[in-house]
Amino acid sequence: MRYAYFPGCSAASTGISFTLSASYVAKRIGLELVEMPDWCCCGTSAALVTSRDLAHALPARSLALAEQAGLDLDVVTPCAGCFSSLKRTVHYARQSDKNRHRLEEIIELPYAATADVMSLLEVMARPEAMEPLAAAITKSLNGLRVASYYGCALVRPQEVTCFDDPEDPQSMDSLMELAGAEPVRWAFKTECCGASHQISEPHGARRLIARVFENAAANGAEAIAVACPLCMLNLDMREAGINESRAVPFDIPVFYFTELLGLAMGGSARRLGIDRHFWPTGKAVRKALAPPPEPSPDNHSTSELPQEVTVA
Amino acid sequence: MSFYNLSSTSSGDLAAIAQITRDAGVNLDDCYQCGKCSAGCPLSDEMDLYPRKVIRMLQLGQVSAVLKSRAPWVCATCMTCTARCPQQIDIDSLMLSVRHAAKRAGLRPVREADIFDDLFMAGVRRYGKSNEALLAARFNLSSGHLFQDVLNAPKMAKRGMIGPSLHKVKDRAAMRRLFGRALRTTEGEKGDGI
Numbered sequence A: 001m002r003y004a005y006f007p008g009c010s011a012a013s014t015g016i017s018f019t020l021s022a023s024y025v026a027k028r029i030g031l032e033l034v035e036m037p038d039w040c041c042c043g044t045s046a047a048l049v050t051s052r053d054l055a056h057a058l059p060a061r062s063l064a065l066a067e068q069a070g071l072d073l074d075v076v077t078p079c080a081g082c083f084s085s086l087k088r089t090v091h092y093a094r095q096s097d098k099n100r101h102r103l104e105e106i107i108e109l110p111y112a113a114t115a116d117v118m119s120l121l122e123v124m125a126r127p128e129a130m131e132p133l134a135a136a137i138t139k140s141l142n143g144l145r146v147a148s149y150y151g152c153a154l155v156r157p158q159e160v161t162c163f164d165d166p167e168d169p170q171s172m173d174s175l176m177e178l179a180g181a182e183p184v185r186w187a188f189k190t191e192c193c194g195a196s197h198q199i200s201e202p203h204g205a206r207r208l209i210a211r212v213f214e215n216a217a218a219n220g221a222e223a224i225a226v227a228c229p230l231c232m233l234n235l236d237m238r239e240a241g242i243n244e245s246r247a248v249p250f251d252i253p254v255f256y257f258t259e260l261l262g263l264a265m266g267g268s269a270r271r272l273g274i275d276r277h278f279w280p281t282g283k284a285v286r287k288a289l290a291p292p293p294e295p296s297p298d299n300h301s302t303s304e305l306p307q308e309v310t311v312a
Numbered sequence B: 001m002s003f004y005n006l007s008s009t010s011s012g013d014l015a016a017i018a019q020i021t022r023d024a025g026v027n028l029d030d031c032y033q034c035g036k037c038s039a040g041c042p043l044s045d046e047m048d049l050y051p052r053k054v055i056r057m058l059q060l061g062q063v064s065a066v067l068k069s070r071a072p073w074v075c076a077t078c079m080t081c082t083a084r085c086p087q088q089i090d091i092d093s094l095m096l097s098v099r100h101a102a103k104r105a106g107l108r109p110v111r112e113a114d115i116f117d118d119l120f121m122a123g124v125r126r127y128g129k130s131n132e133a134l135l136a137a138r139f140n141l142s143s144g145h146l147f148q149d150v151l152n153a154p155k156m157a158k159r160g161m162i163g164p165s166l167h168k169v170k171d172r173a174a175m176r177r178l179f180g181r182a183l184r185t186t187e188g189e190k191g192d193g194i
């Protein structure tokens, strides 16, 4: 498994825990990620609202530079927003030679659009990754109830993303199950987190985050798993603020799916970046990593017995 | 049968609508006003015109009301409307095209959204990469929300989420040229699809 790697602008900053946990898991399962040369910002929705040409040209430049460097590999990116921008560009470029030439002219580089683009979630949910994952997972997450949150960009529009079900996706749930967590059935898997509107229009957008937590809580989730640095930031960083106006506060930590996989492989919370979260993760991590219960059939714990008594 | 009654619509308005729908790759005739787009829109509470109504107004030729609407600026491009439309109408694309047309006409019904996206792209034009902390600080300054804690900067710094230096591409001149070419006006010379 070898891919060209598009880290995205948040990889070394707000998404640092995604980078740490993804590279830990990748290394353990033999997934080789070759960083693309001099890649630039994918433009995300800010480019799209500025100009369609710009929104296609920014990813095209990074993809074309990889072609120029002879990096003959499909592209993987951890960020759902980057995935959406890159994938949309490849789709556009492959629609017609006219589109492709239009991009080549803007970016001043030849661009053949040969490489496919995938999200890290999609790559890890493939059989060739699931197999080494299953072998590397040494601890069960003890049935921690995890609500997998996919958001918008990984699953919509389906003609472009070509990945999972747009209303009830399953890939992240399968990975959580593989790690010994219990996938929660809930209604907000693909609802929007408000994206950058949490900064530009917080008044209307905050409600979107609250709804996600509300539905996860109502379905008994002990944790939420995400596959996008912006979803992560919006949920994890803003949970405390949302709780200020609530009689019964939420207490649901948010994890990158790679952090939970990493925990199940024996990675430390620190190594995986879990110690950098805003909302406390301790309770969920303790439950996930608690030692398995004593196998004795009558279930009397040995620690309750006096020290000198040995149990046959 | 037509849904339209365009007898009172000027030819300028019709041309504006034609450009919006062409850019968006949308045929207004396809919409039979079922309202599914509005029902699933997570931001409809913030919109003065629901997505269904945006389409209806355009069907009726009322383009100036649509250009002044907050809806396309509040839209988060979540694509729920498009995914659920029984007629496969690309509604999020239509919202984008309306926003582009409004901006061309010098309108920006949601000032903060415009400031944020412009600052975001100015940063990318200059450095080739987005630097979130810098963007947040600039946004606060430009929007006048000076003390709005958009990104919890001190907590972020403590968590190693804000680096000491800015991320940049090596070839920054190429970024400026790319922006120049992409943003030049190319009326009527769009590519295929979106």
Ligand code: SF4
Binding pocket: B030, B031, B032, B033, B034, B035, B036, B037, B038, B051, B052, B055, B084, B085, B086, B087, B088, B089, B091
């Ligand atoms: S869902 Fe489609 S057909 Fe129904 S009102 Fe919206 S755009 Fe029209």
Ligand code: SF4
Binding pocket: B037, B040, B041, B042, B043, B044, B051, B074, B075, B076, B077, B078, B079, B080, B081, B082, B091, B092, B095
């Ligand atoms: S893309 Fe925009 S209009 Fe459509 S559902 Fe999402 S926020 Fe609403």
